[in-house]
Amino acid sequence: MKQINLAIVGATGMVGRTFLKILEERNLPIKNLYLFASSRSAGNTITFKDHEYTVEELTETSFDRGIDIALFSAGGSTSKKFAPIAASKGCVVVDNSSAWRMVEDIPLVVPEVNPEDIFRHNGIIANPNCSTIQAMVVLKPLHDLFKIKRVVYSTYQAVSGAGVAGWRDLEEGMKAHVNNEEFVPEKFQHPIAFNCLPHIDVFMDNGYTKEEMKMVHETRKILHETDLPITATCVRVPVFNGHSEAINLEFEKPFDLKELKEALINAPGVVVEDEVGKAIYPLVETASGRDETFVGRIRRDESVKNGVNLWVVADNIRKGAATNTIQIAEKLIEEMK
Numbered sequence: 001m002k003q004i005n006l007a008i009v010g011a012t013g014m015v016g017r018t019f020l021k022i023l024e025e026r027n028l029p030i031k032n033l034y035l036f037a038s039s040r041s042a043g044n045t046i047t048f049k050d051h052e053y054t055v056e057e058l059t060e061t062s063f064d065r066g067i068d069i070a071l072f073s074a075g076g077s078t079s080k081k082f083a084p085i086a087a088s089k090g091c092v093v094v095d096n097s098s099a100w101r102m103v104e105d106i107p108l109v110v111p112e113v114n115p116e117d118i119f120r121h122n123g124i125i126a127n128p129n130c131s132t133i134q135a136m137v138v139l140k141p142l143h144d145l146f147k148i149k150r151v152v153y154s155t156y157q158a159v160s161g162a163g164v165a166g167w168r169d170l171e172e173g174m175k176a177h178v179n180n181e182e183f184v185p186e187k188f189q190h191p192i193a194f195n196c197l198p199h200i201d202v203f204m205d206n207g208y209t210k211e212e213m214k215m216v217h218e219t220r221k222i223l224h225e226t227d228l229p230i231t232a233t234c235v236r237v238p239v240f241n242g243h244s245e246a247i248n249l250e251f252e253k254p255f256d257l258k259e260l261k262e263a264l265i266n267a268p269g270v271v272v273e274d275e276v277g278k279a280i281y282p283l284v285e286t287a288s289g290r291d292e293t294f295v296g297r298i299r300r301d302e303s304v305k306n307g308v309n310l311w312v313v314a315d316n317i318r319k320g321a322a323t324n325t326i327q328i329a330e331k332l333i334e335e336m337k
């Protein structure tokens, strides 16, 4: 396999640090590694595989050195500005922000679901939103078998999805709450400790949040179903890491529950945990730190003709962001000569 020059943009962030962990775990063939962040972190050092790397400020000339692949997770505006610069230098960007996801000729990829889209890229590949990714690995095998007619998503999302500042709001907010002290949240509009916020990303003109509409549009793009009826309610909950989702699906075709479970058991990247008699079902506590998506509470929706309810849990920083991005990079490397 070709040894590659790899860059991480946003190396000091929540996802950036997880990129490094996963690159080490999966032992990607890296020749040279470059770590970029803002000027605030320039000069800091980060250890990777027993070597110390110095974080550099991201600039317009950062990619002038034969970088093959760059993993971006530094927010939308950084991606908007710097991904095209990197691509113009021959680097393939795998971008974790929402900046490029819905641009028509930019692939939006979950490797277990639509790997064929990766190679349609023109230098930028988008990584979907965390809550979309974990839903996709579960929906795809069911769509193939029974043809999905409608999707209802309800999410319970961890603070790690809001980065370091989101994590701090929960940690510091909890301490302040138990000590009866005042706490002004930095990232969220309201305290997240001991609270649920039906507000992730900004509100749109239709009354939905951008996060909710990301789930709608990204699901359609990844499944190549432009008109699939989908609705979503996304809620931030006081959980540090791991997103949970209640997913209600209606199918065109009748289905056998045993066959449906079997399809999920055999789906790549999916683990079925569904023994309610023993209180076994997916939990963020056990999914956190893992790369698979966990599904349980699999039961027929008795209010419609061909419906099912599922409980789907994954580590939003790993499969929902860093792992999925690195799986895309691995596919690119396999094809590099």
Ligand code: A2P
Binding pocket: 009, 010, 011, 012, 013, 014, 015, 016, 036, 037, 038, 039, 040, 041, 042, 058, 073, 074, 075, 078, 162, 163, 164, 165
């Ligand atoms: P820095 O640590 O220097 O601010 P998170 O979402 O977990 O907070 O992480 C965001 C990541 O994006 C961090 O690594 C942050 O670097 C980086 N970042 C933010 N703004 C920029 C920018 N303008 N250029 C490069 N990296 C940026």
